[in-house]
Amino acid sequence: MFAYIVRRVLATIPVMAIVALFVFSLLYIAPGDPAAVIAGDQATPADVERIRASLGLDRPFLVRFGEWVFRILRGDLGVSIFTNLPVTRMIAQRIEPTLSLMVVTLFLAITIAVPLGVVAAWKAGSWIDRGVMAFAVLGFSVPVFVVGYLLAYFFALELDWFPVQGYTPFAQGVGPWLSNLVLPAVALGGVYIALIARITRATMLEVLQQDYIRTARAKGAGQGTMLFVHALKNAAVPIVTVIGIGVALLIGGAVVTESVFAIPGLGRLTVDAILRRDYPVIQGVILLFSFVYVLVNLLIDLSYTLFDPRIRY
Amino acid sequence: MSTTILPPGAVSRQSVAAAPPLPDVMQPKQPRKGFLGYLTRHPTIAIGGSLLLLMIAVAIFAPFLWTKDPTALAPVMRTRDPSAAHWFGTDMLGRDVYSRVLYGTRVSLIVGFGVAIAASVIGLFIGLVSGFVRWADSIIMRVMDGLMSIPSILLAIALMALTRGSVGNVILAITVAEIPRVSRLVRGVVLSLREQPYVDAAVASGTRTPVIIWRHILPNTLAPMTVQATYICASAMITEAILSFIGAGTPPIIPSWGNIMAEGRALWQVKPYIVFFPAIFLSITVLAVNLLGDGLRDSLDPRAAKRV
Numbered sequence: 001m002f003a004y005i006v007r008r009v010l011a012t013i014p015v016m017a018i019v020a021l022f023v024f025s026l027l028y029i030a031p032g033d034p035a036a037v038i039a040g041d042q043a044t045p046a047d048v049e050r051i052r053a054s055l056g057l058d059r060p061f062l063v064r065f066g067e068w069v070f071r072i073l074r075g076d077l078g079v080s081i082f083t084n085l086p087v088t089r090m091i092a093q094r095i096e097p098t099l100s101l102m103v104v105t106l107f108l109a110i111t112i113a114v115p116l117g118v119v120a121a122w123k124a125g126s127w128i129d130r131g132v133m134a135f136a137v138l139g140f141s142v143p144v145f146v147v148g149y150l151l152a153y154f155f156a157l158e159l160d161w162f163p164v165q166g167y168t169p170f171a172q173g174v175g176p177w178l179s180n181l182v183l184p185a186v187a188l189g190g191v192y193i194a195l196i197a198r199i200t201r202a203t204m205l206e207v208l209q210q211d212y213i214r215t216a217r218a219k220g221a222g223q224g225t226m227l228f229v230h231a232l233k234n235a236a237v238p239i240v241t242v243i244g245i246g247v248a249l250l251i252g253g254a255v256v257t258e259s260v261f262a263i264p265g266l267g268r269l270t271v272d273a274i275l276r277r278d279y280p281v282i283q284g285v286i287l288l289f290s291f292v293y294v295l296v297n298l299l300i301d302l303s304y305t306l307f308d309p310r311i312r313y
Numbered sequence: 314m315s316t317t318i319l320p321p322g323a324v325s326r327q328s329v330a331a332a333p334p335l336p337d338v339m340q341p342k343q344p345r346k347g348f349l350g351y352l353t354r355h356p357t358i359a360i361g362g363s364l365l366l367l368m369i370a371v372a373i374f375a376p377f378l379w380t381k382d383p384t385a386l387a388p389v390m391r392t393r394d395p396s397a398a399h400w401f402g403t404d405m406l407g408r409d410v411y412s413r414v415l416y417g418t419r420v421s422l423i424v425g426f427g428v429a430i431a432a433s434v435i436g437l438f439i440g441l442v443s444g445f446v447r448w449a450d451s452i453i454m455r456v457m458d459g460l461m462s463i464p465s466i467l468l469a470i471a472l473m474a475l476t477r478g479s480v481g482n483v484i485l486a487i488t489v490a491e492i493p494r495v496s497r498l499v500r501g502v503v504l505s506l507r508e509q510p511y512v513d514a515a516v517a518s519g520t521r522t523p524v525i526i527w528r529h530i531l532p533n534t535l536a537p538m539t540v541q542a543t544y545i546c547a548s549a550m551i552t553e554a555i556l557s558f559i560g561a562g563t564p565p566i567i568p569s570w571g572n573i574m575a576e577g578r579a580l581w582q583v584k585p586y587i588v589f590f591p592a593i594f595l596s597i598t599v600l601a602v603n604l605l606g607d608g609l610r611d612s613l614d615p616r617a618a619k620r621v
Contacts, residue, residue, distance in 0.1 A: 014455050014458075014459075015455070015458045015459050015462055016459075016462075017459070018455060018456055018458070018459025018460070019459050019462055019463055021459075022459065022460070022463070023471075026471055026474070026475065029475065030474075030475055137600070137603055137604065137607065138600070140547070140599075140603055141547070141596055141599040141600035141603050142596045142599075142600075143551045143554060143555065143592075143595060143596065143599070144555075145554075145555070145558060145574065145592070146592040146593075146595065146596055149581060149585070149588050149589070149592065150589075150592075153581075153585055157582060164582065248464040248465065249464075251464040251466075251467065252464045252465065252466030252467060252555075253466075255466060255467070255470070255555075255559065256466075256555050256558065256559065259558070259559055259578075260578075270467070270470065271559045271560070271561075274470055274473070274474050274559065274560070274561045275560050275561075277474060279474070282470075282471060282474055285467075286463060286467050286468075286471055289463075289464060289467055290462050290463045290464070290467075293462055293463075293464060294462045297462075
């Protein structure tokens with residue numbers, strides 16, 4: 001088991017290296033010459049050359065890439081071109097809203113989608129099943145900002161149940177924090193719920209045909225026990241895998257959701273950075289998101305043994 | 314239920330003879346033949362396909378559908394509510410939203426189809442190479458793993474940050490983000506096909522690799538590729554709208570659904586229709602393509618259909 005964990009962790013290194021190479025190339029081939037910008041309009045070409053050398057911009061690609069990687073490993077993501085603040089500090093300021101949004105969405109999605117999928121598989125072919133499947137197709141088709149605006153229009157503007165936009169920090173109380181996050185989380189969770197519900201239904205359909213389910217029924221296990229203890233436990237691995245893969249949807253969707261609901265998180269930071277062509281910030285955010293994504297999927301890989309003791313490494 | 318258990322031999326000859334005739338349900342069904350029969354067996358293809366055809370027609374005939382110039386400014390006519398003169402109202406620069414939404418269909422469909430075709434062709438090539446060239450496989454797959462661990466919207470955003478906004482660049486950026494998924498799919502199909510007896514037989518009889526690929530591998534990748542291509546088309550249209558919406562997509566001059574929504578964003582609390590009309594069109598189009606994809610999956614690959 002320990003050897004497997006070590007091997008699996010080591011296997012993420014080449015993946016992260018490729019992500020880093022891609023993200024670094026982004027800055028390398030980005031239009032605009034930082035040396036010329038710093039030197040200003042009055043500078044002679046010789047001045048620009050001198051600044052370029054002092055910044056180390058004249059050295060070969062791989063040397064610069066190596067140095068950049070070491071800086072990142074020390075926790076230095078560079079300085080924003082626009083605000084002159086360290087990128088790590090800008091990310092730290094914006095991380096709470098995004099993290100809150102994702103945690104609430106994740107919780108909401110799993111608690112809604114898994115039971116939906118289970119019931120759909122249990123009552124396969126019934127109107128409940130059809131309803132869940134139709135909802136899943138809709139969830140894949142209606143883009144997150146459309147759901148966001150619809151929800152905001154009806155539940156915030158018309159009914160006034162929730163705040164229209166904005167974010168309240170967790171420190172100011174769970175109630176206000178949550179009331180600001182409900183609509184964005186539902187909007188962001190749409191696709192995710194569709195994805196999880198669909199895979200839950202498909203896996204459960206397969207599991208419910210197994211002999212041990214018939215045995216569980218025969219020995220008199222109640223419907224609930226049968227579905228959620230015997231069947232769902234055996235269907236857990238594919239469901240958990242899809243939850244991990246779907247985190248990519250959450251990350252992509254957060255960028256849009258934060259724009260719709262004016263939440264000052266990492267998604268807004270990304271959009272602002274793109275509009276200002278603030279490459280160090282873009283790099284930092286993409287690196288962070290990719291790292292989180294790889295980490296989540298690594299943890300999920302390692303968690304398989306918890307759900308299915310038959311899996312041994 | 315209370316069933317009396319009969320002792321063996323208690324079933325009399327008479328009761329067996331009195332068994333009811335098979336109900337009509339059990340009669341063998343004669344499936345309708347031809348294209349219409351196919352459509353009735355796969356209603357999702359019929360619905361999705363006709364909705365998509367409708368959208369294609371709207372895109373092609375946009376200038377003839379009582380539209381005005383979608384970029385014509387009319388400051389006097391700013392933010393009018395929907396009326397007989399302006400079916401979907403006007404935006405904050407006085408442009409006719411109905412015309413803009415109809416012309417926006419073109420951008421979405423071009424991006425959707427463009428990305429689906431480009432990603433399929435390039436992904437097919439990479440997947441074939443990866444499936445057939447052993448030494449290249451591990452390198453290619455590591456690169457694809459790396460690309461896949463960047464959420465596809467972020468990858469597209471990052472690429473758009475490098476270039477000027479244009480429809481071509483949007484297609485390029487989304488294609489790059491979609492390629493890993495296609496090449497993985499193709500590689501998987503190739504690896505399983507290579508174990509098939511008929512491929513072994515072809516190898517044993519001295520068939521050259523390109524011929525094997527052309528005759529035995531490619532035709533078998535077509536079905537899963539077609540299904541995958543429809544899903545890519547749907548997600549590309551959403552990604553394009555997202556890119557335009559956050560200002561990193563098609564240039565604001567071109568009326569695309571994402572751009573219209575981005576412009577309506579500032580006013581959406583008072584003039585929600587500017588956001589909602591393009592949103593409805595986008596959702597319907599994506600739904601059409603997704604329904605088509607589901608139907609194609611059911612009809613082309615019944616085993617996969619049972620799984621998901």
